[in-house]
Amino acid sequence: MPKTRIPAVGSEGWFTEDGEGPALLGTRCTTCGTVFFPKAGFFCRNPDCDGSDFEEVRLSRRGTVWSYTDARYQPPPPFVSASDPYQPFAIAAVQLADENMVVLGQVASGFGLDDLRVGAEVELVVEPLFEDDESVQVIWKWKPTDGGRR
Amino acid sequence: MPKTRIPAVGSEGWFTEDGEGPALLGTRCTTCGTVFFPKAGFFCRNPDCDGSDFEEVRLSRRGTVWSYTDARYQPPPPFVSASDPYQPFAIAAVQLADENMVVLGQVASGFGLDDLRVGAEVELVVEPLFEDDESVQVIWKWKPTDGGRR
Amino acid sequence: MSGDVFVLGVGMTPWGKWGRNFAEYGVEAAREALSDAGVAWRDIQFVAGGETVRNGYPGYVAGATVAQALGWNGARVSSSYAACASGATALAAARAQILAGFCDVALVVGADTTPKGFLAPTSGERPDDPDWLRFRLLGATNPTYFALYARRRMDLYGATPSDFARVKVKNSRHGAENPRARYRKAVTDEEVLASPVVADPLHLLDICATSDGGAAVVLCSEAYARRTGAQVRVRAVSTVTPQFPNTVIEMPNFATDSAAALAPPTLSFRDSIAAAAYEEAGLGPEDLSLAEVYDLSTALELDWYENIGLCKAGEAERLARDGDTALGGRGVTVNPSGGLACFGEAVPAQALAQVCEVTWQLRGQAGARQVADARVGITANQGLFGHGSSVILSR
Amino acid sequence: MSGDVFVLGVGMTPWGKWGRNFAEYGVEAAREALSDAGVAWRDIQFVAGGETVRNGYPGYVAGATVAQALGWNGARVSSSYAACASGATALAAARAQILAGFCDVALVVGADTTPKGFLAPTSGERPDDPDWLRFRLLGATNPTYFALYARRRMDLYGATPSDFARVKVKNSRHGAENPRARYRKAVTDEEVLASPVVADPLHLLDICATSDGGAAVVLCSEAYARRTGAQVRVRAVSTVTPQFPNTVIEMPNFATDSAAALAPPTLSFRDSIAAAAYEEAGLGPEDLSLAEVYDLSTALELDWYENIGLCKAGEAERLARDGDTALGGRGVTVNPSGGLACFGEAVPAQALAQVCEVTWQLRGQAGARQVADARVGITANQGLFGHGSSVILSR
């Protein structure tokens, strides 16, 4: 029986893979327009705004690398390694122009430090984070648009 | 194979069952004479004393009930029940005259609220707290000296 | 010292068990307090939070968590933990910032979301932690300690389970008039005595529950109060610790201090908490209109009557029997809010909730539970590990 | 405000990894500080503790835990948590109590005992906790964030791994002269660059370890200082929070605030921490003799040069290359203690350890690591969740 593909526990509702393609899901305050990721849904965190009404928004699928690094050693729990033995992976902080914010994410499988530079363009994909007995837990990742290798 | 009889985990060195009989083990500050239970061994907690040298002492085996109660419902973990289903037990706070302090303890097996009153004399015994697969974990308890039933 | 500080605004969520994130209760209470104070969040210069230890990092840094949820405004921030006295410690922190001249107006906030059942230590094997050990080695829950105090009243002063039940009956009548209370049904002494015994002599209805809730207070300087017309003055905030040897057995300890080498202090720890507040305020029990005391159990409320000086040791039962501490009684009204009996514990919010109630009473805004002509109110509570607090407010 | 407060005494344990109970480190540091101050424990009127969250209740109530271990003396007490800024928040609490006139002399103490390896959240499934989520969903450890800042310096300013290594070399030379440092061996840049990469571009020797340790400060009022001759004056304690939108990615967040609707503040959060201290002190970077900054990584120390105003953005590498920030250099000496590079993090103690070092320097008691004619020193650090601190001391 194939495993179910589910958002990684804790990230439910944080991203979508619907007909329009993969995208992060945030919320926008209908009063002041500020965007929040992960979603805010209680009170607006703009100190000048007392809005408490939010609409779900898809964040920009493309952005530019603000900075990047990798994880050479296996992080401690609650991190779960996708492979045994552990394989290092890269992490990028990505600037989204319209939202004027930076969002972290692992870098897409198959890409590493050599494929990244500050200012390079990346796009959002959804890929496995790890598998357990019943499911493949998926998460958003950033993928270089130029195919990598600068 | 008989199970090992060991002090309940966390109470190692808190009491003895040596040739002189069961007794709580505390420490006495050699500078000011203050007694500590559980043992102090770092700096003396008498604010007028800067002693840091302690000797082990056996606490008085007999005392008088300062107050008492019972536990009608099973306490949450890390409590471990001695029986299944759970059996309520009594708890006494006992005043030791020489040490001028009050020490809590469960009441000895077979004795309950009806055997206790404020001011009644009790003596220290060591009895099972609970058993696990390998061992019987024992602890100090307070036992009415008049055989109970006031 | 540059005078007293004033309560400019108060806010409190309804207490209950909803399982929301604690920060939401904190923000809700804070926004009500800000609105009550007529102060914009942008103008708050210091945020003092009472921590909850059950929410990971956001709970440990409750001041910052609430500040961020309200929208980072650059305010200075602190997060305090002092068990049941956390809210009062946060209040003391904000008061000192104002009196030291670092700010004019500060927000104090506490909120919690609590698990069902007995409060228990966090999981794992932690034999270094006295709070873990008392559960493992003794099975001593919080009600164990409350029951020891209650039984002692019985054997020393002739108190009866009916005396304890009477406190619950009184508080439930008060709480029935409080829209923020969780339990709003007046109960009878028969109901209390018919409820199951949890820790002899205390019944289920003698012991307070655990709840979710948030409370907030906006404090300001005297100069600021003069401009805005704030009337409720903070006369004292006591956060004293015990003096060695502390000879009353206390959560979560296995034993008292030994008084073999050094004589006990004149006042017990619980007596010293209010005594320090009275001294700071230059007031005494005879000046009180009302008191909000920490009724973790009904019997403990009787102890507090003596600890805050309403009567001598052993006389609390008589006060309760005569109805002196009930709304409309001859004496100081105790727990007009309904107390923990009607709210349940939401640890970091509780000491602030007491301050909210006293404020409403002093302003004459307590509706059907209003104490007539309330002029001075005291709060008192005690938490684990030598934390106690008492706040005195006057108008 | 009734003038400044003064540092009357300081104490610090040697840093290391011994696995003792955190309270013992706190008591050891406190007793040294009391002795250095010439104050009896009985005379301490307020105890402010920085919490450690890894020790159950005793750690949450660190102020009371240390007060009890020293012997309950009835002092008022507080326990503060503000991540890496905890010690400074405790210092701010004690300062305000003194300036508000509630006490003359206060003890501030922080101590920790830390597990091996990466700092990780407490166990259990806690998907409501952002600190849990960043490990689970991203595998983002603390070094991840440090590395993002470091890489940005490389791509923006042309920094190289050798520039980072140079900071470690400098700090290891300083720490070699510090008897309380844990690592006292001078290292070379070859050794740094040969150590394994943890999070590119940072090597193991670019990143600070976790340690056990305690630090304590006795503060007193100006009047008290005059009587005792205390010379080290607390000119500022900044504990500001960010202003929305905070546009630099920070532990433990997944994203920055959005600046789509509200423009970012003029100063970044990290810049604003020292700026608030300078404003409070009426001093500027040009007045400094030395700085103790929070070098969680070597590259982060370079960021701090800019954040505390030693140079413009992008110029920190030049300062380090020219040796300006080393003992005997032309500029402000940075981390004469050896910094976190030689101590490792002991979270609630760290901000106080910085104050201890600056005090020793201002008193001319720093031995072979003494900064010549030290007159003004600043500390700076930043912790999780919008906590930063900066303390300025002068003689």
Ligand SMILES: [Zn+2]
């Ligand atoms: Zn808004």
Ligand SMILES: [Zn+2]
């Ligand atoms: Zn002694």
